[in-house]
Amino acid sequence: MASSQPVSPHPAADVTEHVGYRLKRAHSALRGALDTALREHDLTVPQYSCLEVLALHPGLSNAELARATFVTRQSMNLVLRGLQEAGLTTRPDVVDHGRARPVRLTAAGERRLRSAQDAVYAVEARMVAGIPGTRLAALLDDLDRLVRALDT
Incomplete structure (x- = not known):
């Protein structure tokens, strides 16, 4: 019995021409460059992301920071512990409510x-x-469209 071949979502010679593959490749390149750049500042990418988000939204909880920086709550606990031990963040030992x-x-x-x-x-x-300036806004819009398509 012959099995049918899955239908590609768009014309592509192989998986390396799929959008998801290209996005992952770009993400991997970005992550590597950020890891290298942040090493000299003694920060990891999640730690840096946490600092950026806290600068914009001080007082967030662990769960809120985890969502904003795309890590699990358990991972954010480790990130926050490292930042607090380094003296970069603070949070009270107890709170009045909640x-x-x-x-x-x-x-x-x-x-x-x-x-x-x-x-x-x-x-x-x-x-x-590497992106012509006239195409940057369109790229950002397209990336947002990809997210919305997957969030439904």
């Missing part, structure tokens, strides 16, 4: 974030330099 302990950047955390931002933004600039 269980969520709001996280905030310390002055040292703000300084580390600012110093790392130059390196991270340089990586982003290298990445988008």
